Amino acid sequence: MSNVIKLRKGLDLPLKGQAEKKVVTEIKPDIVAIKPTDFKGLTPKLTVKEGDSVKAGSPLFADKMHPDILFTSPVSGKVEKVIRGEKRKLLAVTVKADAEQKYENFKAGNPADLSAGQIKSLLLQSGLWASLIQRPYGIVANPDTTPKAVFVSGFNTAPNAADIEFTLGDQLEFIQAGIDAIAKVSGAKVHLSLCGKSFLEGCKNVEIHRFEGKHPAGNVGIQIHHISPIRKGETVWTVSPLMLAAIGKLLLNGKLDLSRLVALTGPDIPQNCYVKGIAGMKVKELGKLLWVWKADTRFVSGDALSGTSIGEDGFLGFRDDQFTFLLEGDYNEMFGWANPIRSKQFSASHAYFSWLCPRKRYKIDTNLHGGVRAFMFNTVYTDVLPMHIFPVHLCKACMAGDIDKMEKYGIYEVLPEDLATCEFVCPSKIEWQDTISKGIDLMLKEMV
Amino acid sequence: MRTKIQIISDTLLGIVDKVKPTFSEGGKLPWLHSTFDAFETFMFVPNTTTKKGSHIRDCVDCKRLLIIVVLALLPAFCFGTWNIGDQHSIAFGLDYGFWQKVGYGLLRIIPLFLVSYIVGLGIEFAGAQIKGEEVSEGYLVTGFLIPLIVPVDVPLWTLAIAVAFAVIIGKEVFGGSGMNIWNPALLARAFLFFSYPTKMSGDAVWTGGVSRYLSEGTCWFQGNGLVDGWSGATPLANATVQGFADQGITAWNLFLGNVGGAVGETSVIAILIGAVILIATGIASWKIMVSSVAGALAIGYIGYFTGVTDLPGWYQLLMGGFAFGTVFMATDPVTSAQTECGKWIYGFLIGALCVTIRLFNPGYPEGMMLAILFMNMFAPLIDHIVIEVSTKRYYKKFA
Numbered sequence: 066m067s068n069v070i071k072l073r074k075g076l077d078l079p080l081k082g083q084a085e086k087k088v089v090t091e092i093k094p095d096i097v098a099i100k101p102t103d104f105k106g107l108t109p110k111l112t113v114k115e116g117d118s119v120k121a122g123s124p125l126f127a128d129k130m131h132p133d134i135l136f137t138s139p140v141s142g143k144v145e146k147v148i149r150g151e152k153r154k155l156l157a158v159t160v161k162a163d164a165e166q167k168y169e170n171f172k173a174g175n176p177a178d179l180s181a182g183q184i185k186s187l188l189l190q191s192g193l194w195a196s197l198i199q200r201p202y203g204i205v206a207n208p209d210t211t212p213k214a215v216f217v218s219g220f221n222t223a224p225n226a227a228d229i230e231f232t233l234g235d236q237l238e239f240i241q242a243g244i245d246a247i248a249k250v251s252g253a254k255v256h257l258s259l260c261g262k263s264f265l266e267g268c269k270n271v272e273i274h275r276f277e278g279k280h281p282a283g284n285v286g287i288q289i290h291h292i293s294p295i296r297k298g299e300t301v302w303t304v305s306p307l308m309l310a311a312i313g314k315l316l317l318n319g320k321l322d323l324s325r326l327v328a329l330t331g332p333d334i335p336q337n338c339y340v341k342g343i344a345g346m347k348v349k350e351l352g353k354l355l356w357v358w359k360a361d362t363r364f365v366s367g368d369a370l371s372g373t374s375i376g377e378d379g380f381l382g383f384r385d386d387q388f389t390f391l392l393e394g395d396y397n398e399m400f401g402w403a404n405p406i407r408s409k410q411f412s413a414s415h416a417y418f419s420w421l422c423p424r425k426r427y428k429i430d431t432n433l434h435g436g437v438r439a440f441m442f443n444t445v446y447t448d449v450l451p452m453h454i455f456p457v458h459l460c461k462a463c464m465a466g467d468i469d470k471m472e473k474y475g476i477y478e479v480l481p482e483d484l485a486t487c488e489f490v491c492p493s494k495i496e497w498q499d500t501i502s503k504g505i506d507l508m509l510k511e512m513v
Numbered sequence: 514m515r516t517k518i519q520i521i522s523d524t525l526l527g528i529v530d531k532v533k534p535t536f537s538e539g540g541k542l543p544w545l546h547s548t549f550d551a552f553e554t555f556m557f558v559p560n561t562t563t564k565k566g567s568h569i570r571d572c573v574d575c576k577r578l579l580i581i582v583v584l585a586l587l588p589a590f591c592f593g594t595w596n597i598g599d600q601h602s603i604a605f606g607l608d609y610g611f612w613q614k615v616g617y618g619l620l621r622i623i624p625l626f627l628v629s630y631i632v633g634l635g636i637e638f639a640g641a642q643i644k645g646e647e648v649s650e651g652y653l654v655t656g657f658l659i660p661l662i663v664p665v666d667v668p669l670w671t672l673a674i675a676v677a678f679a680v681i682i683g684k685e686v687f688g689g690s691g692m693n694i695w696n697p698a699l700l701a702r703a704f705l706f707f708s709y710p711t712k713m714s715g716d717a718v719w720t721g722g723v724s725r726y727l728s729e730g731t732c733w734f735q736g737n738g739l740v741d742g743w744s745g746a747t748p749l750a751n752a753t754v755q756g757f758a759d760q761g762i763t764a765w766n767l768f769l770g771n772v773g774g775a776v777g778e779t780s781v782i783a784i785l786i787g788a789v790i791l792i793a794t795g796i797a798s799w800k801i802m803v804s805s806v807a808g809a810l811a812i813g814y815i816g817y818f819t820g821v822t823d824l825p826g827w828y829q830l831l832m833g834g835f836a837f838g839t840v841f842m843a844t845d846p847v848t849s850a851q852t853e854c855g856k857w858i859y860g861f862l863i864g865a866l867c868v869t870i871r872l873f874n875p876g877y878p879e880g881m882m883l884a885i886l887f888m889n890m891f892a893p894l895i896d897h898i899v900i901e902v903s904t905k906r907y908y909k910k911f912a
Contacts, residue, residue, distance in 0.1 A: 078569070080569065224569075293911055294907075294908060294911055296908065363568060365568055369567070369568050369569045370567045370568070370569070371566070371567065372568065374568065389568070391568055391569065393562055394560075394562050395560045395561075395562050396560055397522075397526055397557035397558065397559065397560050398557060398558040399518070399521070399522040399525065399526075399556060399557055399558075400556060400557075401557070401558035401572070402558060402574055402576040402577040402580070403576075403577075403580065407572060410572035411571070411572065412571050412572045412573045413571055413573075414571065414573040414577075414578070414794070414795065415793060415794045415795045416573050416577050416578055416581055416794050416795075416796070417572065417573060417577075429569040430562075430569070431562040431563045431568050431569060431570075432558070432560070432561070432562055432563075432570070433559070433561045433562060433563055433570055434558060434570050434571065434572040434573070434574055435558065435559070435573075435574025435575065435576065436554055436559060436561075436574070436575075436647045437647070438575050438647075438649055438650075438690070438691060439649070439688070439689060439690060439691030439692055440691050440847075441575055441578075441651065441690060441691045441846060441847055442575070442578055442796070442846045443846055443847070443851045444798060444846060444851060444853075445795070447853065453903065453904070453907040454904075455851075455852065455900055457851060458851075458896075458900065473900075473904075474900075475904075481566065485566070485567050488566050488567040488570075489567050489569065489570060489571055490571045490573070491570075491571070492571070492573050492574050492575050492577070492578055493575060493691070494570065494574065496564075496565050496566050497566060497567075498565065498566030498567060499565040499566050
């Protein structure tokens with residue numbers, strides 16, 4: 066048993082609206098979308114047109130650079146719409162689901178009996194290859210590379226994140242099959258990080274690491290940094306337990322099953338609970354069943370720190386199992402910054418007094434709480450980032466587009482989500498994740 | 514039911530919205546846009562929401578953190594104000610009461626604040642308008658620091674030039690608050706010191722009214738002359754055991770602060786109250802303060818044991834601008850070292866350098882200003898070395 070890696074730094078956000086551990090209903094999907102924007106660096110190539118019939122597991126589009134990576138429909142039905150944005154950029158392909166689901170048949174088998182090549186082609190055809198993320202850069206894994214290792218985070222510390230124990234507790238068999246398959250395909254060791262007691266302890270064919278700490282300790286990027294940091298020229302793959310279960314289901318049942326329990330979180334909604342849904346489900350379909358929207362709600366697929374704002378007509382992300390509903394904070398607060406005690410607002414800084422009530426949970430809205438400034442208080446960030454990197458230097462290097470400096474300060478090790486806590490506490494209100502993301506885009510353009 | 518605060522807030526917001534068009538593009542006063550914006554955001558936290566990245570944000574902002582620094586400066590300001598009156602009353606043999614001393618102090622210090630803020634903020638507002646940016650609140654603190662670190666008798670016109678120099682050359686040319694290399698307040702003092710040495714040093718400038726009396730033969734209210742045998746020298750000017758004994762200064766005086774010197778820097782106890790506020794709120798680094806004290810003690814005792822000075826090392830902590838500089842200037846988050854290990858080095862060198870200058874440079878007894886400005890310049894180098902070494906060491910573990 067390996068030692069526990071204790072991370073002292075970090076920040077657990079006391080956001081109200083953790084989902085209660087109960088499944089309220091099952092959402093029968095009506096319209097489902099797969100969004101190329103969920104996959105960083107992807108240039109999609111459509112393989113269907115509006116009106117085509119598809120089965121669950123039939124391709125909708127492919128990666129232009131690696132045409133064998135397919136992105137498939139989670140449901141059977143008719144391709145309803147190809148949504149495009151500016152410059153005809155493909156934003157989403159929506160599918161209207163049939164009442165009776167039909168599945169594409171994949172040649173099933175136990176991963177132990179299949180060869181690495183067979184598993185790889187199964188994953189590529191079924192669309193589950195896209196669940197593998199390659200670092201550095203956080204792109205869809207390149208099937209031609211051999212990674213140094215594969216990392217799986219067995220716990221989640223993001224604000225109000227879905228409880229893996231609850232959502233996947235009964236799917237250990239599938240997760241194990243997924244681990245075996247990935248170990249075979251990658252030809253590398255699989256590392257699994259856990260916090261405290263976990264049902265994943267029983268997993269075989271993995272090296273288990275134990276972590277303790279506040280958010281972002283559950284981010285796989287932070288764990289990699291403490292297990293085996295990524296240096297220049299190295300690649301690693303990461304995959305979530307949720308997607309491992311989907312891979313296991315594909316291999317053991319021979320069909321693509323992207324259904325999952327989705328946590329409905331965030332302050333100010335009538336019921337924080339779980340529903341049974343599917344990847345790409347429409348957020349509006351919840352509304353019919355559960356409540357009437359407030360007018361100024363922000364719909365986020367993922368968590369409040371690094372999720373994607375999807376709007377009222379948006380869809381759940383491919384790899385997400387959480388919706389966060391936040392109130393838009395477009396109000397003026399009189400002398401807010403000068404108010405000695407702002408008991409309703411949360412601050413990690415000791416300039417306010419929220420640190421005196423550590424158990425209190427807050428209704429945090431989307432107000433920026435200040436104007437954008439240059440970096441001034443450069444020492445608040447290292448307290449919330451459990452990594453041996455220098456976040457301000459890295460962020461400034463990204464702003465300047467200086468690749469040498471970005472390399473030196475650790476751009477290979479981070480994805481925007483890893484620096485989300487820095488963005489949250491930033492008194493200068495700088496857009497950290499966007500800056501890092503632009504830096505990574507530049508690296509992708511110049512280096513790959 | 515709306516509360517009273519809500520009603521006031523809504524009324525004010527209504528007024529702001531009503532006058533807003535005057536100051537925006539196409540209005541009558543578009544050149545005052547930045548200024549209007551600064552006052553609006555001063556009254557109301559803007560209603561902007563997050564657009565990219567993290568959807569929720571901490572409610573702390575730069576305004577809040579900087580106003581706490583001003584709060585931490587208030588004890589030093591209050592004591593300094595009283596001390597101006599006290600020193601004046603001693604020098605002229607007046608029998609001022611407490612409120613007379615405070616009143617005299619206020620009369621002398623308010624003009625310094627007015628000049629500092631009007632000149633500094635004026636340039637900041639104009640700069641923001643030219644660059645089309647929001648006014649940064651960094652000058653809120655700088656403008657408060659400057660009157661506290663200059664002699665009370667400094668002529669206002671020289672102060673105005675110094676402030677303009679510090680804000681334009683020290684800050685705006687680098688891109689404004691957050692981009693500067695040197696602490697702007699210290700830069701203003703350094704400018705005064707090197708450009709107008711006669712108005713910044715010697716015995717006359719540190720006590721209110723003395724320079725006017727010496728040049729014009731008049732002083733405040735009463736026409737009494739200077740007390741016989743009075744010397745306006747700051748303790749630093751004659752920093753020996755005998756020197757202190759001659760002036761009747763004890764270590765306790767130095768700690769309390771009822772001695773001559775720049776307005777805010779004399780009272781160690783008032784500065785310590787500020788230090789507690791800054792450390793408790795996490796705004797200033799305790800590491801820099803501790804290591805600076807360690808550096809000063811180290812060199813102070815080396816000087817004591819080698820016979821350079823007959824004052825024990827701990828005297829260095831009480832004299833002159835050391836305490837004020839350590840707590841409020843060295844810890845400036847923009848210009849100090851930014852790596853945790855770098856802070857120890859940076860602070861230590863400031864303390865050490867300050868006392869070195871005091872002991873070995875008889876021409877200029879106050880070393881804190883130069884020590885901090887010098888280390889400001891080297892802070893990026895310290896950070897660079899710390900980052901190189903610590904990154905290499907960390908990755909070596911996994912090689």
